Amino acid sequence: MTKQGRVSAPGALSGPVAGGDSAATVTAEPENTLLPGEPLRDLALRHGLKQTAIRPPLRGYAGELWQRRYFITGFATARNIAMYTEARLGQLWQVLTPLLNAGVYYLIFGLLLGTSRGVPDYISFLVTGVFVFNFTQRAFITSSTVIRDTLPLIRALYFPRACLPLGYVLIELQQLILSFAVLFVIVLVAGEPITPYWLLIFPVLVLQSVFNVGCGLILARWGASIDDVSQLLPFIVRTWMYTSGVLFSLETLTLTIHGKLHDHPTLAYLLQINPAAVYITLVRYALLAKYRGSLPGAKPYNAHNCGLYRLFSGKYPSYSAYCHPTTLPSIPSLWLYGAGWALVVAVVGFLFFWRAEARYGRG
Amino acid sequence: MANPMVVVDDLHVVYRVYGSNADKGTAATALLRMIKRQRRPSIREVHAIRGISFVAYRGDAVGVIGRNGSGKSTLLRAIAGLLPSEQGAVYTDGHGALLGVNAALLEDLTGERNVVLGCLAMGMTTQETKEAKPRIVEFSGVGDFINLPMKAYSTGMGARLRFAIASAKSHDILLVDEALATGDAEFQRKSHARIDELRARAGTVFLVAHNLAEIAETCNRIIWLEKGQIVKAGDDVPGILDEYLVASGGVARFVEAAATAGYPSGPVT
Numbered sequence: 240m241t242k243q244g245r246v247s248a249p250g251a252l253s254g255p256v257a258g259g260d261s262a263a264t265v266t267a268e269p270e271n272t273l274l275p276g277e278p279l280r281d282l283a284l285r286h287g288l289k290q291t292a293i294r295p296p297l298r299g300y301a302g303e304l305w306q307r308r309y310f311i312t313g314f315a316t317a318r319n320i321a322m323y324t325e326a327r328l329g330q331l332w333q334v335l336t337p338l339l340n341a342g343v344y345y346l347i348f349g350l351l352l353g354t355s356r357g358v359p360d361y362i363s364f365l366v367t368g369v370f371v372f373n374f375t376q377r378a379f380i381t382s383s384t385v386i387r388d389t390l391p392l393i394r395a396l397y398f399p400r401a402c403l404p405l406g407y408v409l410i411e412l413q414q415l416i417l418s419f420a421v422l423f424v425i426v427l428v429a430g431e432p433i434t435p436y437w438l439l440i441f442p443v444l445v446l447q448s449v450f451n452v453g454c455g456l457i458l459a460r461w462g463a464s465i466d467d468v469s470q471l472l473p474f475i476v477r478t479w480m481y482t483s484g485v486l487f488s489l490e491t492l493t494l495t496i497h498g499k500l501h502d503h504p505t506l507a508y509l510l511q512i513n514p515a516a517v518y519i520t521l522v523r524y525a526l527l528a529k530y531r532g533s534l535p536g537a538k539p540y541n542a543h544n545c546g547l548y549r550l551f552s553g554k555y556p557s558y559s560a561y562c563h564p565t566t567l568p569s570i571p572s573l574w575l576y577g578a579g580w581a582l583v584v585a586v587v588g589f590l591f592f593w594r595a596e597a598r599y600g601r602g
Numbered sequence: 603m604a605n606p607m608v609v610v611d612d613l614h615v616v617y618r619v620y621g622s623n624a625d626k627g628t629a630a631t632a633l634l635r636m637i638k639r640q641r642r643p644s645i646r647e648v649h650a651i652r653g654i655s656f657v658a659y660r661g662d663a664v665g666v667i668g669r670n671g672s673g674k675s676t677l678l679r680a681i682a683g684l685l686p687s688e689q690g691a692v693y694t695d696g697h698g699a700l701l702g703v704n705a706a707l708l709e710d711l712t713g714e715r716n717v718v719l720g721c722l723a724m725g726m727t728t729q730e731t732k733e734a735k736p737r738i739v740e741f742s743g744v745g746d747f748i749n750l751p752m753k754a755y756s757t758g759m760g761a762r763l764r765f766a767i768a769s770a771k772s773h774d775i776l777l778v779d780e781a782l783a784t785g786d787a788e789f790q791r792k793s794h795a796r797i798d799e800l801r802a803r804a805g806t807v808f809l810v811a812h813n814l815a816e817i818a819e820t821c822n823r824i825i826w827l828e829k830g831q832i833v834k835a836g837d838d839v840p841g842i843l844d845e846y847l848v849a850s851g852g853v854a855r856f857v858e859a860a861a862t863a864g865y866p867s868g869p870v871t
Contacts, residue, residue, distance in 0.1 A: 272836035273656035273823060279611035282657065283693030286606050291683030291692045303725075310722035317719060321710045324751075392708070394684050397697045398723045597686045600679070 294596045295399075303399045311402050315409035322410075337418040340373060341366040341425075348486045357491035357552035357559070359529040363426045367526055368485035370422050371519045374415045374444075375451055376476050381407045382455035383462035383469040386599055393600050400599045401592055404459040408452045415444070422526075432528055439525035447518040449581040453588030460592050463599055483515035490535055494562055495552045504566035514580040517573050524570055533557040535564055607806040608658040608681055608698075608775060612690035615651035615673075615680050615830075650676040652830040653690070658823065660804040663797065665821035665839065667814065667846055673830040674810045678777040681808065698775030698808075699724070699768040701761075713748040713755070713763055714739070720767040734770045742766035743789065758784040765789075769796050776800055779810045794820065814843050818856050 275282060283290075295303065323332045349361055358364045385403045386393065393400065419440075427433070462468045480486075492498040493507040500507040510516060523530045531537065537560035544561035552559070568576065651673045658664050666674045679685045681692055682700040708716060717738050721731040739748050742763040744755070752760060761784045769776065782793050797807050797820065811817050817824065817839070824842045825835040834842050844854035 269832045270834045270836065271656060271832050273658070273825070275657055279609050279655060279657065280691070280693075282606060283609035283611070286695070288606065288609055288693035288695050291694050291697075292680065292686045293691075306725055307722065309728050309731075310719065313715075313719050313722055317708065317711050317715045321708070321751075324710065392723075394679060395700060396720070396723050397683055398725070402723075600684045600686060 292597050292600075294594065297590075297593060300399055300401075300593055300596065304401055304405075307398055307402050310398065311406045311409060314402065314406040315413060318406070319410050319413050333414055333417045334421055337370055337373065337414075337421055341369050344369055344486060357495065357556055358488045359533050359556040360429055360431070360527065363429045363431055363527050364488070364523065364530060365486065366422060366425050367523050368519050370415070370418045371447070371522050372480055372483065372485045372515055373418070374411055374447065375454075375515055375518070376480065377414070378408045378411045378451040378455050379458055379476055380469070380472055381411065383458040383472050385455075385459045386463035387466070390600075400596060401456060401589070404455040404592070405452060407459075408448065408455045411451070412444075412448055426526060431526070434528060436525045436528070436531065440522055443518055443521040443525060443577065446577045446581040449585045450514055450518070450577075453581070453584030453586070456588035456592035457584075460595050463595070479513075479515060482510055483513060483519060484510070485515075485519060489516060490559060490567060491552050493567060494535065494549055494559055494564060496549050508566055508568065511568050512573070512576045514577070514584075517577045517580065521570075521573055521577060529557065533560050534570070535559050535562045535567055536569070605660045605804075606657050607660050607662070607695050608808075609693040610654055610656050610677075610681065610690075611693070613651055613654045613677075613680060613687055613692060614649070614689040615676050615685055616688040617648040617650055617676075619646045619648055649688075650830050651680065654827075654830075654832055655690075656825060656832070656835055658806050658808070660806060661801050662823055663801055663807040663809060663821045665817035665824045666808060666810045666827065667817060667824065667843070668827035668833075669850070672827040674827055675779050676830075677827065678779050678808055678810060681775070682777050694775060696774045698777050699771070699773040700777040701765050701768050701779060701781035709753040710751055712751055713742075713744060716752055716763065717748075717767055720764075721770060724768075724771045726771060738763075738766045738770050741769075741792065758786060758789070761785055762789050765793055769793075769800075772803070773800075774805045775808075776805065777808045780812065782816070783811065783813060814847070814856070818843055818860070 294300075319333075320330075323329050326332055328335065344365055345362060349365060382404045385407050386400070389403050393403075458468065458472070483489075489500070489507065489511055492500040493504070495501065500510070511520070524534070533556065539561070540563045541561040544555070544558045545563075547555045548558035548562060654673075654677065666677060668674050676685065678700060680687060681694065682698040683692070683694070684700065708719065711719070714735075717735055718731055721734055721738075722728070726734065742748075742759075742765070744759050744763055747755060747759060752763070755763070761781050765778075765781055765785075776797065778793075778797070782790050785793065797809075801807060807820075809817060809820055821839055823835075823837055824839045826833040826842055826846055834845065836842060840856035840860040843856040847856070848854050
């Protein structure tokens, strides 16, 4: 009991006064009878205990994630429902938001600036691009704050943290499905026929979702430690949108004589194979018959008609079909690029996120 | 006795806090920092746990006492595997369940959805969740409130629902951080019954409480923390409680109470 007096002199701690320098002077050798004689690490390992808060092995992690699949879907659905509970129009906003988005862009770029030149059926072209890009945009921006948003949950329960960015991408996918219900109505009203090509939308959206998950995992890790990411991201994403042919046709910019990309075939090609442009082009190809029919190479080469398009794209928007440029990626090659982006980014994103698994709680 | 359940080996935990008042955070200071090429603004490191070691065995109930900010909650989070260690390690047999006052369920969702999501997050299957749900709702005793968003709950009701969810899965390690303090007498009785049940199944319970009588009643071992370090740790629960009381300016009472008529029942002030 000799050590007892060294804990602190009675009275050194006066009442529940928080902080201050009157705190007990902790002795160099506290009295601790909860220690066995042998080294603790050996004891723990001998009894088969596992170290906590360390990164689990990759395969085990993937397994745990798979086991939590119902948590991920439940989390996404619940969040989606709760998102608009405070709004008077409630769930209607899920449909209104994409509609208003498309309306604003149509007003500015379709009516005021007249970018519609060079594309047949500009409204369908624009709205498809906006909705598909919006999926990636929202997934990016929400994923970058997911760890901060759910810090209390992370600090309360143990589960593989990759559930959270996955859940966030799933929320956006659910919103996208509603957007597409709106989109189908818009393109039908615009006079597009229902064709078997529409089935191709599903594989494109699967690839895009996989791509978004990969990016979401990367951004979630960055955003967890650096808040600047979520501040900067909207600007990066907006720039990306303007260079991915959401509002105008990259093909037109490349083909027409006065197009900004006419003299830069390499740049034009790179812009066309960037993931956002790939998924947008593939969805447009599947959904819009007029767009499909006007893609360069859709009709036999005809120098006269192609020349008309190169000079007067506004007057003959569908004559781009008669041009056969060598510098634009073909639709089959876009499928390959789309699959490649999805696969590479998903694998890299998963590994990147997993490597910091043990650090997400610290804030 | 022979089987250790939790081994804490020279554990250090450091929180990193951004934006302390050392830096006002204006645009001008940020620009200056960039020009001077300083790395990050005003990171303050809070060394919350400074070298703690102990072993807890199957069937133990370990009380953790200490003043506000002494590192009790941090220690529990580290044992639950929710906070990474700066140095040293925690070894456990399985994952622990942490019950804190502000342990997050998703507050804009209904109690019912929180029950389901909580169960799924803990790794239960949909079938197990479906079976456990009525039990959890019944145990929590929140009644009709189960269909309201959790932000409409009182503190006590929230704590009850959380306890009900976390104890639904048979965890071997239960970490209770003041979660029982906000419950009413009936709920406290139910929770203690569940804690005893878990100990009887050779689980381990950690209990943080400012109500020292609760520790005296429940725990067979005790750890006294001060500024992230152990002041005293051992089996002599009444003895250490009394020393803590005296050090806090109170009057020793637990040794005497333990020797005569069991434990006091009222709260210690």
